Amino acid sequence: MGQRNDALTAARRRLEALQMRFTPARRSVVEILETSPGPQSAADLIVAVEGAVPISSLYRTLSVLEDSEVIVRFPDPNGVARYELAEWLTGHHHHMTCIVCGATSDVPVPKDLETAVDNIVAEVGRRFDFQVAGHRLDLQGVCAQCR
Amino acid sequence: MGQRNDALTAARRRLEALQMRFTPARRSVVEILETSPGPQSAADLIVAVEGAVPISSLYRTLSVLEDSEVIVRFPDPNGVARYELAEWLTGHHHHMTCIVCGATSDVPVPKDLETAVDNIVAEVGRRFDFQVAGHRLDLQGVCAQCR
DNA sequence: TTCCTTGCAAACGATTTGCATTGGA
DNA sequence: TCCAATGCAAATCGTTTGCAAGGAA
Numbered sequence: 001m002g003q004r005n006d007a008l009t010a011a012r013r014r015l016e017a018l019q020m021r022f023t024p025a026r027r028s029v030v031e032i033l034e035t036s037p038g039p040q041s042a043a044d045l046i047v048a049v050e051g052a053v054p055i056s057s058l059y060r061t062l063s064v065l066e067d068s069e070v071i072v073r074f075p076d077p078n079g080v081a082r083y084e085l086a087e088w089l090t091g092h093h094h095h096m097t098c099i100v101c102g103a104t105s106d107v108p109v110p111k112d113l114e115t116a117v118d119n120i121v122a123e124v125g126r127r128f129d130f131q132v133a134g135h136r137l138d139l140q141g142v143c144a145q146c147r
Numbered sequence: 148m149g150q151r152n153d154a155l156t157a158a159r160r161r162l163e164a165l166q167m168r169f170t171p172a173r174r175s176v177v178e179i180l181e182t183s184p185g186p187q188s189a190a191d192l193i194v195a196v197e198g199a200v201p202i203s204s205l206y207r208t209l210s211v212l213e214d215s216e217v218i219v220r221f222p223d224p225n226g227v228a229r230y231e232l233a234e235w236l237t238g239h240h241h242h243m244t245c246i247v248c249g250a251t252s253d254v255p256v257p258k259d260l261e262t263a264v265d266n267i268v269a270e271v272g273r274r275f276d277f278q279v280a281g282h283r284l285d286l287q288g289v290c291a292q293c294r
Numbered sequence: 295t296t297c298c299t300t301g302c303a304a305a306c307g308a309t310t311t312g313c314a315t316t317g318g319a
Numbered sequence: 320t321c322c323a324a325t326g327c328a329a330a331t332c333g334t335t336t337g338c339a340a341g342g343a344a
Contacts, residue, residue: 021298021343042333054301059334064299075222077283081333096277107275113267120260120267121286128254130243132288136224139268141279168318168323189308201326206309211324228308 007034007089011070018068025053025061030085033071038095038105039082076104077140096139100146107139154181154236158217165215172200172208177232180218185242185252186229223251224287243286247293254286 011030012022032048033040040048046058053061062083065071069086076082077097082104084090090106092114097104109117117137125132158177159169179195180187187195193205200208209230212218216233223229224244229251231237237253239261244251256264264284272279 019298023299023343025300055333056302056335057300060300060336063335074224075226077221079220079222079226079228081226094271096271096275096279098277099280107271109271110274113270116263116267120263121284123260124241124243124254124256124286125288127257128243129291130245130286130288131290131294132243132286133246134287136283136285136287137268138283138285139271139277139279140281140283141272141277143278144276147278166323170318170324172325202308203310203327204325207324210310 007085010089011065014068014070015064020064020068023061025049025057026065028053029058029061029065029083030070033083033085036084038103039074039076039084041076041080041082043080045083074136077138078102094137094139096141096143098143098146099140100142103143105143109137154232157236158212161215161217162211167211167215170208172196172204173212175200176205176208176212176230177217180230180232183231185250186221186223186231188223188227188229190227192230221283224285225249241284241286243288243290245290245293246287247289250290252290256284 008027008030011026015022015026028049029045032045042059042062045062046053046055049058062071062073066073066083070089071083072086073081073083084106087093091108094107094109095104096107117135121132121135124130155174155177158173162169162173175196176192179192189206189209192209193200193202196205209218209220213220213230217236218230219233220228220230231253234240238255241254241256242251243254264282268279268282271277
């Protein structure tokens with residue numbers, strides 16, 4: 001079923017639909033993010049592309065992918081921008097950041113727990129007259145490797 | 148009972164315990180944060196202190212208060228650093244950010260819902276072998292004023 | 295040919311730091 | 320007096336942008 005190529009294919013289609021090219025740099029970033037265990041910083045990506053892409057081009061690539069909603073950018077607990085494939089490509093998930101090594105990884109919250117989170121979020125929105133559009137749940141703690 | 152002065156008093160004591168002074172600038176920042184409906188950015192604070200405190204001093208003030216754990220710094224959804232009184236002064240709470248006006252405000256999640264959140268977080272930690280030390284739940288949506 | 299894309303360098307905005315000065319205990 | 324705190328200016332860091340050159344359709 002080509003599961004491995006889904007994100008790549010979807011990304012190419014999205015860009016082509018916007019009359020933009022699926023260039024090597026753009027493809028590389030999508031590939032890297034697809035195979036990463038969690039969101040990557042611009043610095044991580046600059047290293048990951050092995051200096052094959054100049055800093056300014058990397059940022060431009062990220063900006064294009066973000067504008068086309070292939071990736072999303074968000075600040076990690078330390079304020080550094082991190083990027084990951086958009087949820088329409090990966091599914092909804094949360095993050096856990098290790099306070100020892102600083103690594104941030106994805107947490108694909110099981111359906112039953114996610115339902116509970118949704119209920120809580122909806123209830124809070126109701127109580128505070130806030131029209132909820134989405135949420136983020138981040139855990140801080142110590143990962144298995146750091147114990 | 149001097150409820151209004153608790154944070155101010157606690158902040159002064161904390162600084163004095165560290166042999167630091169509770170200067171006017173430091174006091175101002177604590178007062179502003181104590182009376183704000185949500186976390187403030189450095190830019191907000193610079194405006195709030197009415198130019199009475201130079202930029203560099205304001206940042207130094209924030210850094211001192213952060214190091215002494217009187218305030219905490221965290222990035223809002225747009226990546227700008229925001230500051231608020233530490234939870235030992237205000238109690239645990241979450242945040243909601245309006246995607247229209249960008250305002251971030253506190254959400255003192257009711258005890259019953261917070262208990263549910265705690266259970267979920269604990270369960271996730273168990274399932275993913277992650278020693279959870281804390282969590283952040285942020286809601287994105289549209290606030291009452293922006294509808 | 296026509297645009298989109300790239301690369302380099304300069305520009306930027308937010309935050310930090312060096313250093314001499316000020317001021318409180 | 321003595322050391323923390325301050326203020327200004329210069330330095331940094333991550334990120335963005337102008338502009339001319341390169342490349343795919």
